[in-house]
Amino acid sequence: MTFSKTSQPELPPTRSRVLVVDDDRLIRTLIREFLTREGYEIVTVENCRQALEVLEEEKNEFKFLVTDWELPDGSGIDLIRHVRHVVSSHYMYIVMATSHGNRENLTQALNAGADDFLAKPIDRGELVARMRSGQRILALETRLTHLANSDPLTSLPTRRVFEEMVSKEWSRSRRHRLPLSFVIFDIDYFKRINDVHGHVSGDQVLREIGRILSDSVRKSDIICRYGGEEFCAVLPETSSAQACIWAENLRKRIAETEIILDSAVVNVTTSFGIVEAMAEMEELDDLIEIADQCLIEAKQKGRNQVVS
Numbered sequence: 300m301t302f303s304k305t306s307q308p309e310l311p312p313t314r315s316r317v318l319v320v321d322d323d324r325l326i327r328t329l330i331r332e333f334l335t336r337e338g339y340e341i342v343t344v345e346n347c348r349q350a351l352e353v354l355e356e357e358k359n360e361f362k363f364l365v366t367d368w369e370l371p372d373g374s375g376i377d378l379i380r381h382v383r384h385v386v387s388s389h390y391m392y393i394v395m396a397t398s399h400g401n402r403e404n405l406t407q408a409l410n411a412g413a414d415d416f417l418a419k420p421i422d423r424g425e426l427v428a429r430m431r432s433g434q435r436i437l438a439l440e441t442r443l444t445h446l447a448n449s450d451p452l453t454s455l456p457t458r459r460v461f462e463e464m465v466s467k468e469w470s471r472s473r474r475h476r477l478p479l480s481f482v483i484f485d486i487d488y489f490k491r492i493n494d495v496h497g498h499v500s501g502d503q504v505l506r507e508i509g510r511i512l513s514d515s516v517r518k519s520d521i522i523c524r525y526g527g528e529e530f531c532a533v534l535p536e537t538s539s540a541q542a543c544i545w546a547e548n549l550r551k552r553i554a555e556t557e558i559i560l561d562s563a564v565v566n567v568t569t570s571f572g573i574v575e576a577m578a579e580m581e582e583l584d585d586l587i588e589i590a591d592q593c594l595i596e597a598k599q600k601g602r603n604q605v606v607s
């Protein structure tokens with residue numbers, strides 16, 4: 300059997316942020332130098348208190364934590380335990396760096412939640428290699444999260460993720476008394492596309508509509524493929540009048556797009572239902588129900604239009 304010579308797969312360039320916790324200034328400087336050269340973004344702190352402050356503020360930003368064992372105001376072990384407890388939004392790769400590298404300590408650090416162990420004095424090659432091993436785990440996690448959270452056909456967020464995000468955004472809008480609009484749209488006579496051009500072409504049309512939708516929203520808007528040929532958008536800080544203008548533009552853009560299939564070029568139209576969230580509405584289902592009524596009306600009035 301022959302093995303490929305390149306043992307390290309090429310990793311994408313990274314701007315991953317690393318939190319380094321060590322009371323020794325020389326160590327902090329060394330790690331910063333070694334890892335900055337590799338493209339990492341380094342934040343250094345001297346003790347547990349500062350580490351917690353930084354994590355609290357920018358919890359979601361750090362992909363790595365490299366911590367010392369003995370810190371002026373506590374132990375790295377407790378810090379790791381705490382971080383594992385509070386950071387649940389993503390996986391943080393944790394490396395314990397210490398000169399107490401005996402087997403017992405190693406076991407204790409791993410049991411507390413560390414992923415890896417780095418012996419002091421710090422060797423550049425070893426540090427970089429251990430970080431790279433962490434990158435592999437994190438890349439896998441990112442891929443799995445994407446797979447679990449996105450519709451395989453259009454890559455839009457799934458309905459479950461959409462509902463979670465909408466619920467958070469809706470609470471925020473209520474707190475700040477900001478408008479929020481819900482838009483649902485459905486492809487007109489989509490069954491015909493499948494019947495005339497086949498299911499694969501139907502899928503191509505859905506992908507193209509998903510792409511146009513993604514391309515038509517702001518970062519703060521929340522979108523998904525809601526069902527077979529139905530899509531949704533939640534537009535924060537947007538009144539129903541503003542949402543109608545947005546939907547009208549999207550409707551036109553879709554109608555004007557020539558979708559190139561394997562055997563033909565087609566145009567499709569879409570019908571829209573829009574509702575603005577009101578104080579008396581309590582659940583997403585209330586919004587969907589009213590928007591759905593508007594969508595049905597748009598269909599009855601002849602399709603290819605927006606009803607609010």
Ligand code: GH3
Binds near residue numbers: 488490
């Ligand atoms: P209307 O204008 O009233 O919306 O008519 P329509 O034909 O679009 O609506 P209908 O609900 O009768 O048909 C929707 C079709 O969408 C039927 C279903 O087979 C198709 N569909 C649902 N999901 C998919 C999918 O993932 N891929 C493909 N190719 N077709 C799908």
Ligand code: MG
Binds near residue numbers: 370
């Ligand atoms: Mg120390």
Ligand code: MG
Binds near residue numbers: 485487488528
């Ligand atoms: Mg339809």
Ligand code: MG
């Ligand atoms: Mg229908």
Ligand code: MG
Binds near residue numbers: 485486527528529
């Ligand atoms: Mg439908």
